Amino acid sequence: MFNALIVRQDADSGLGAAAVEQISLDQLPEGEVTVAVEYSTVNYKDGLCLSPKGGGLVRRYPHVPGIDFAGTVEASDDARYKPGDKVILTGWRVGEAHWGGYSQKARVKADWLVPLPAGLDPRRAMAVGTAGLTAMLSIMALEDHGLTPGRGPVLVTGAAGGVGSVATAILAHLGYEVAAVTGRPETGEYLRGLGASRIVPREDLNETVKRPLESETWAGCIDAVGGEMLARVLGQMKYGASVAAVGLAGGAALPATVIPFLLRGVNLLGIDSVLQPYGNRTRAWARLATDLPLDRLDEMVKPAVLSDLPQLGADILKGQVKGRVVVDVNA
Known part of the structure; x- marks a missing residue:
């Protein structure tokens, strides 16, 4: 028993x-x-x-x-x-x-x-879990679509959650400038400890705007929120930049236009971890063992x-x- x-x-x-x-x-x-x-x-x-x-x-x-x-x-x-x-x-x-x-x-x-994978024990593997695997799959997809540390800041929405926390730590470790979005001001110190260089209050991106395009700001984005925030972020992406969509905490609807895709070549990349092929899973876990700083994982x-x-x-x-x-x- x-x-x-x-x-x-x-x-x-x-x-x-x-x-x-x-x-x-x-x-x-x-x-x-x-x-x-x-x-x-x-x-x-x-x-x-x-x-x-x-x-x-x-x-x-x-x-x-x-x-x-x-x-x-x-x-x-x-x-x-x-x-x-x-x-x-x-x-x-x-x-x-x-x-x-x-x-x-x-x-x-x-x-x-x-x-x-070598470099992880079962406890740390579960500190990573589906959330961390999703974060790594997102980073891999953004890199496959041209993201490099020199292109500019990377936005992480829902940054204090599981996916966002791991994504923030990995991106910072790889040399990216991370802008972390959170609706909980008390998590700012926690996110800076993970490597975020900028804290973006959620209300700054929650406001719906009628303009389909805003100033080019973000070189990449990992979005766990969806809804109106994702629609707003799409209009702020730099030319040719990509958004990895991993969640819908803010809603499943996407009140956006096709303008960012047509005029700026923005890419919206869907990230699924449930049915991910074995080869991609093992590649992601191998990278997690090397690219995720374990001291920040433990924190x-x-x-x-x-x-x-x-x-x-x-x-x-x-x-x-x-x-x-x-x-x-x-x-």
């Missing part, structure tokens, strides 16, 4: 509620590889899965959330992994449609795993245990989680 955070649905109300329970191996879903989970983390999707209605992501109950985990292979029917191997899982709808990492053991398909971490997760899930949906949460599932 081992511990897991189980979300069960009330028969009368239809609402889910989470609690730590003991379960057995035969209750785990099918898969080729069984992993002794060491650490997980908290992402926005985890908050949705822990919410009373499952955020539209949970297909059936009872359910174990946790879209990320890192640990040690315990048993494997796939030649690529053997007992003792250190592995990471992010994406593939694990923690949503398939039981996830809020458990001391998990069973998954071998195709969903990647080896833990953005808040520790947690399984019993903390229901509250943390609610907090992240309210935008009240700063940096990265690392969950020790064995504590």
